[in-house]
Amino acid sequence: MHVRDQGYRFWSDLKQLIINSDEKFKLGFIGFIVGVTSGLASVGLNNGLEYLRNIYDSIQHDWLIVILPAIGLVLTVILLKYVIKDFEGHGLPEVIYSISLKGGMIKKRSAYSKLLGSLITISFGGSAGPEAPVVVSGSAIGSNIARFFRANEKIRIAVAGSGAAAAIASIFNAPIAGIIFTMEVIIGEWTPIFLLPIAIASVTGTEISRLLKGNQIPFTHELLTVQTNDILVSIVLALLCALFSVLFIRLIRNLSSWLDRFFKNPIIKAISAGLVIGLITLFVPYVKGEGYIFVHNIISGNFSAGIFFILLIILLKIFATSATLGAGGAGGVFAPSLVIGSSTGLLFYTFMQNFFPDFSLSGAPLFALVGMAGLLSGTLQAPLTGIFLIIEITGGYYAILPLLLVSFLTSAIVNRFEKQSIYHYELVRKGQLHRPRTDGKILSDINPRELLEKDPIVIYPDLLISELIPIIKKSKRNYFPVVERENKTFLGMVYFNDLKEFIFDSTLVNSILVEEVMHVDITTISLEDSLLEIQSKFERTNSWSLPVLEDDKYLGLISKATMLDLYRKELKVQTDI
Amino acid sequence: MNSFSKDTFLTTEEVARLLGLPEVTVQRWEHQGKIPYKIINGQVSFKKSEIIRWAKAHDLTIREKHGKSKDLISEHLLTDAIVAGGIYHNIDGDDVYTVFHNALNNLGFIDKKDHDRVFDELLNREELASTGIGNGIAIPHTRNRLDLNLNYAHVAIIFLNKPLPFNAIDGKPVTVLFMIFTTSVKEHLKMLSRISFVLQKSQLKEMLAGDIEDQNLITQIKQIESDAR
Known part of the structure; x- marks a missing residue:
């Protein structure tokens, strides 16, 4: 009894010490803890997905492939809506909302709800990305740790952002992309004081994933050289990226309300959408899940197809993702954007090869990489995130010229049609998006x-x-x-x-x-x-x-x-x- | 001038009025490049459609009608109201009920079907506080503003046959009623201040006490009302 009291005293003294410590130290310390926990969350989800993917891949029966997405969606809806009761929205907008208006307060159950939901949705064949759930979970962990140490609003926001940075950093083994994603998309403001905990969390998150999974670059590829021709045609690729981005943003936004109009019951909605996704998966398996392996194959040059088939993949991926999320699946649009982006690059390259065979171009992998950055710039309105993610993935600056060009062109063109990114649209519509120090x-x-x-x-x-x-x-x-x-x-x-x-x-x-x-x-x-x-x-x-x-x-x-x-x-x- | 463009151009002053801002603010914005403008013949001009778009984008309110017209209240509010309402003599009655009843029967501008409502509302108001304002004068009016299809204020001057006990402030019985019907609070407030001003003139007090031609009374009130401004 006495010993336990002493132990308790030690922890509460330590907590007091941190609560009373210097603000910068507190930021750094909490950032570190958040980096560790978010990194673990991301590795955990990815390991879970990998494990379940192996089981999925061993399935022999067609009918199972057709019904599995529906089962996954129903389980997700039941789990999130009725068991955990954390159903509304697909995650990231809520994080942005809490940072924008609630001073970085995020409820505790968000730390695991979307994580579990997306594990089920994705591994049963639904089309969605695991990044948003990991970001939500990381932010929720950060926010609650900050509350535990009685941190003020400023620290809570910085630390909730740190969770998001660590999540992206550890998923992609890309610390700079993690930092930039947080600044560009989540917080929306470039303030030095935010950078400290976000950078620490990003580094920690990356290191956790390297320790546990090895320092592997997720999308390996051969080194390529960029020629003037590649840069010139990139302008056309930007147009294509913008087209698919706008299509993606609009379908994501509208399909969910169309589904709501047809199906009053969320379970029936999940079953119907799931069966359609299952049928699509049966014939075009490339649209299922988060699609990392498909992206990997494109970038390493191991996948090629006819123009119309690639176009079909892009359109079906856009549809399947919108249907998965619209029917209550948990997950985000980050990985699907990468799938659509790399396919767009491949589509463009294949088109050029077929119709202008004499026009010398570097190769499909380069355009796939640039297309990914283009789609991220278009759908998330995050050109810098796209650029730095690709730079870190490719491990070099050689593709920087077409990357810059396509990212900013796509972002500018999409902005002409859609003022807000997928994440921000709902918040802006409800008047819930306010960046710090603005009038609103x-x-x-x-x-x-x-x-x-x-x-x-x-x-x-x-x-x-x-x-x-x-x-x-x-x-x-x-x-x-x-x-x-x-x-x-x-x-x-x-x-x-x-x-x-x-x-x-x-x-x-x-x-x-x-x-x-x-x-x-x-x-x-x-x-x-x-x-x-x-x-x-x-x-x-x-x-x-x-x-x-x-x-x-x-x-x-x-x-x-x-x-x-x-x-x-x-x-x-x-x-x- | 370019005949194709249907755009109107505004001066700094007009933009200031459109946005409800001081002219100097618009000038400063123009110097700081915050507001879009053009130079036409060496003059700073603002394209109206562009300004409206710009204001909307910056969430500034636009006053569609410059200097929003206030409810127009006539210069000779009381005179006009008396001309519309009329002057009546020798109204009979020993109590307020009978007098009001007889008076209403004479007022042509009030529809017969509204008589009961008006009667009730007039009495209702007297029960709250007497409208006898002293010196033999009362200003009865309805408690609530009834919709009597009047477009502007009507005041009926009613001379009574014999002095009527009215519970007035000075205890004197009432001999003249200024029965007021207004169409808005604003008009009512204005009417009260006009009546207050006019009735304080001693020449009018004498005229009301004595025998006077209606036309003279109106001319006199109009004269005093003109002085008031």
């Missing part, structure tokens, strides 16, 4: 309650104007909310300005009631209104002060001046990051 972020941080002014004197409709005069003398303001005497229901506003022309008429003021001089067509604010809405109400009504109601009851006033005051203070506090 500051306005969304402030709650209407913080602005509530209770000092205005409330008056009643049955008062005579003569009875109002002493109240006006006492008041610091020149407007008065009118409420019902008994139940405080808001009725209207009286403005001194309206009264000043007859308030000195000592006879008239004894005959006029408050109720007949109050304005009733007043725009009111509810506590649920966001500051953005309140701001627009001020602009619309051109007023300086509006009443706040809750269930028709008067609570107080909000005025523009207080809003500006708090806005500036909030801005100063946020600039601290």
